[in-house]
Amino acid sequence: xxxxxxxxxxxxxxxxxxxxxxxxxxxxxxxxxxxxxxxxxxxxxxxxxxxxxxxxxxxxxxxxxxxxxxxxxxxxxxxxxxxxxxxxxxxxxxxxxxxxxxxxxxxxxxxxxxxxx
Amino acid sequence: xxxxxxxxxxxxxxxxxxxxxxxxxxxxxxxxxxxxxxxxxxxxxxxxxxxxxxxxxxxxxxxxxxxxxxxxxxxxxxxxxxxxxxxxxxxxxxxxxxxxxxxxxxxxxxx
Numbered sequence: 001x002x003x004x005x006x007x008x009x010x011x012x013x014x015x016x017x018x019x020x021x022x023x024x025x026x027x028x029x030x031x032x033x034x035x036x037x038x039x040x041x042x043x044x045x046x047x048x049x050x051x052x053x054x055x056x057x058x059x060x061x062x063x064x065x066x067x068x069x070x071x072x073x074x075x076x077x078x079x080x081x082x083x084x085x086x087x088x089x090x091x092x093x094x095x096x097x098x099x100x101x102x103x104x105x106x107x108x109x110x111x112x113x114x115x116x117x
Numbered sequence: 118x119x120x121x122x123x124x125x126x127x128x129x130x131x132x133x134x135x136x137x138x139x140x141x142x143x144x145x146x147x148x149x150x151x152x153x154x155x156x157x158x159x160x161x162x163x164x165x166x167x168x169x170x171x172x173x174x175x176x177x178x179x180x181x182x183x184x185x186x187x188x189x190x191x192x193x194x195x196x197x198x199x200x201x202x203x204x205x206x207x208x209x210x211x212x213x214x215x216x217x218x219x220x221x222x223x224x225x226x227x228x
Contacts, residue, residue, distance in 0.1 A: 004160075031214060033216075035216075040220070041155075041204055041220070041221040041223075042218070042220055042221070043161075043206065043216075043218040043221070044218070045215050045216060045217075048213060048214070048215065055213050056213050056215055090160060090161065092161075094214055104149075104210070104214055105151065105163050105166055106163075106214070106216060107163070108153075108160040108161040108162070109160055110159060110160040111159075111160050
């Protein structure tokens with residue numbers, strides 16, 4: 001009955017590796033997002049997808065590639081991991097990108113803590 | 118571009134004290150405003166929101182009023198509890214439903 005789920009919860013890996021984080025929502029939402037939270041708790045959007053189409057790409061290095069196989073999933077693949085990629089990554093979803101604002105809040109997953117050694 | 122400024126933490130209060138966390142914003146157009154809360158080790162939960170000027174969002178004893186004239190959305194609670202200890206984020210919902218967050222304010226409530 002989890003609304004937005006992410007796997008794994010923790011990910012520890014070496015520099016230079018490639019890794020993926022998966023996100024699934026069972027809310028029937030059309031829009032999904034990835035946010036990065038750094039060590040100082042600052043949150044910044046990375047990507048958003050609406051109905052499997054990329055909408056927002058916030059000047060994220062192209063080592064980060066989101067993939068949306070269907071509306072309920074938005075996965076994040078990271079190539080050639082660097083120390084600075086260590087952070088907590090949050091997935092979120094909302095009804096639709098231009099749905100009326102009264103109902104368009106974002107629901108967040110529990111986060112994936114990525115540690116690059 | 119859009120930006121959100123909120124007061125630096127940590128804020129340490131005694132239980133039953135009054136809480137104010139200041140938040141101001143800069144935005145084009147008429148954004149929606151949100152407060153999210155992050156409890157230790159958890160994801161973000163929506164605490165309250167306001168979608169237009171003079172709206173008041175409220176939840177669990179917390180309140181915030183959308184003030185267009187002062188571009189502010191300050192969070193208040195009349196009597197905090199130890200269980201309110203968390204990090205509070207003010208956020209602005211802009212174009213493409215993109216959320217722009219403030220830096221977060223850590224609240225510690227002590228007995």
